[in-house]
Amino acid sequence: MMKLNFSALVFAAFALMTITACSSVKDVNSVNNTHKTLVSDVIGVTQGHLLATFWQKPQVHQTVLMEQQAISQFNQQLFDSNPYVIDPLSMDELLTKQQVVSLINKISTIPTSKRYYADGTLLEKSHFDDYLANVNLQNVQENYATKWGLAVERSALRTFPTYDRVFNSAMDTDLDRFQETGIFPGEAVAIIHESADKQWLLVRSYNYLAWVPKQAIAIGSKEEIASFTQVEDFIVVTGDKVFTNFVPNNNRISQVQLDMGVKLPLINADDLGGELHGQNPFASHVVKMPTRNENGKLVFSLALIAKNQDINIGYLAFNKENIINQAFKFLGERYGWGHDYNARDCTGFIGEIYKTFGILMPRNSTWQGKGQYGVNINFNHDSTLDDKLTALSNLEVGDLIYIPGHVVMFLGYDQGKPYVIHDVKGMAYFDRNNKYYRGTLNGVSVTPLLPLQLSQDTSYIDKIYNIKRIRSH
Template identity: 25%
Template sequence: MKFIVGLLLILCFCPLKALAFEKLTPKVSQNPFYYLKSDYAMPLLSKDEQNNRASGAKDRFFLPWSGDFRHSKDDLLWPFNAYLPGKVYGENERPREKRWFDEIYSKAHIEAFKDINAPGITIAEGSLRAFPTHDPIFLSPELSGEGYPFDYGQVSRVNPGEPIRISHFSRDNSFAYVETSFAAGWIDSRKIAYVNEGFIDRYMPLPLAVIVKDDKAVSKGNLFIFNVKIGSLFPLNEELLYDLELLVPTGKDEAGLATLEAVRLPRDFAKRWPIEFSQWNAASLIDEMMGETYGWGGMYGKRDCSATTRDFFLPFGIWLPRNSSAQAKSGTFISLEGLTPLQKEKAIKEGGTPFASILYKPGHVMLYAGSYRGRVVVFHNLWGLRTKSKGVEGRYVIGRSVLSTLDVGKDLPGIDPDGLLINAITGMTNLL
């Protein structure tokens, strides 16, 4: 009897948490190949158009190795003005005190900004941080949709082999303030190395290869080097029958200069970049990314919504910025504001291209993947759907990458209609 009462209490008070994503409606296939059209092998871009896009993406990728450090001291100082003592919280859910900020400010060595201003490279997967610390900062856990995992100290995950420019080091040398092609922030100094002219002359002119499998270990013999994800780029040294030989940074010498080794990876692991932009290849990448745990800012080596779209498009030679609002401005934008849900779906199906258009709502971006029984289907990595009960806002957590309709969760008890994707999206961006 006690068991039955307890079970009833759980069902009464935790109805949302008891439901899995698979039980949400409307249901759609989680197999991306389901959404392919009959011309799935036809390229979405001509070879010349794709090579032109890839040339621009390659220039962006290597941008930190040319010219000056592009971010300003204001960019470096921005987090100290945006996050204030008593207004943000630590991992213990207690407010960060002024003393913590004072210590971090001193550690940031602001007066040394751009003193080094030298090219470098990441020699392992790492994270860009807003401050020179791994300590998290959260908004109040009392706020709906805040607290863990939304660490505002996390800027972005960075792949190994990313060209960077080094501004300066923290006062204790444990962090370096760097910029990549897509963001700036503090990175663990053990994850980077300097590069000299000889390194650049060997690394930069070669064609590139792209990783097309997720969370794979790269090793040289029995020596583990680093993990890679889809979208990681490395110079292609040689194409062999069954493998590609890539040049990868493996560490640094006593002077802090990057060391370089040739490693061989199977052809189903890495491909010559850019890969042909077809529906089939698009579905293959989505299939690899399906079900990945949500990772705010790339935390724990995972992806958030904009990292998912960025890493999806880069293998095809299409470069996107890192955050969702900037991505929405990276092509031909079509406003969907003021339209009814039916009008929005009609506009998407008539004006968008599956696998080549992204849908945007403030704070979230999705890839248009096709349709199911006339309904628009998107691929995205999302944290959750907004709920409301007795005026109190909450979240129904999904926390992974899925294929869904735009009104997924509409039948959930307590769902906030304004929080449904179809009601919140404001535009579509065509990238071709």
């Protein structure tokens, strides 16, 4: 392990990538280089860099970047122009057989690359035949009446209706290739089809189409779901994870995990007469929770969330201070491909942060990076290194930097160098002796941007294809 001291000398080996345009940018903090260094293989990071307060300038960063009316308009423009984000309640009430089959085939297809089980067994045609049989194509009706539902628990959205974990030839068992993303309590879905074993539903959430365990969804009318999701008085989960209060003998509302960005209707505790589930509600938020009865139908129940939990009434103000605060609440969380491991990946990390402001995002990094919502600086094969370095010199807190398959969030400059926070698997750079080093991060991490390499021949900077600022045009 090396003892690293963050200074300009650390980047001497990266002269080609030095941002001279940043020399006029004021450092994020007037720090006297007294940060304690970390004994770590993570280059250029001190203990100070791991504090949200290091990157914040309260008087500057409290300026509201978009008011809620502008955010609503931003989301509506996304619905209108981006094919990867929809209002699930806007789906057709009647789908043809051809439409249902097309949607099934859109998600449940045999991959072109080889897949393996954890024991090294190669998936053969017979394995995929079993998965395809369970998608239940043979029972798609000529006309299908769309149903709607609400998620009642955090759950997985899968490529096929199965919990089986499969991997590519690299056999990285952290990356289950049947895992698509996650869904969270209170999210609305359109229900398109049911698996042959009747244990899974094909659903369309606001930003994904995939298979979800049937037990995670309660079926209700479009009207009651719209009333639930469009309520004016609500709480937003602003912590990484919070939990409803314990309730004896009622697992549907007891200690339910609520991840960052979850939104639930807020109920006036004054109307409850001083008692709910055997507890006085005065020190808790009372929320309306979707639950599922024995027949799979939607039933609303009241639940308590203690006021000591990280909750906000309404959306957070969209400002740079809050962007940094929200990002650092995930610091150190293990990377979870497709929201696996009860965590999140690079785009899930970004999406959950912005949901606390009421801002919606496409799910995958390509859908985000190539989507022309927000304010974009696009790069192509003709873009020069100077073009990218100039753009980087003008970054603002919260700006999103896209490379193929990954996204990072800009935090600020220190000693004229840009730093980012991101949820990431690997780490590579050239050390101070110009020796190529590969290590691991595998979690939400703060890193300098300039030294990061994708391979010995390719840097992060080389592969940047878009810088996105989340603002109205």
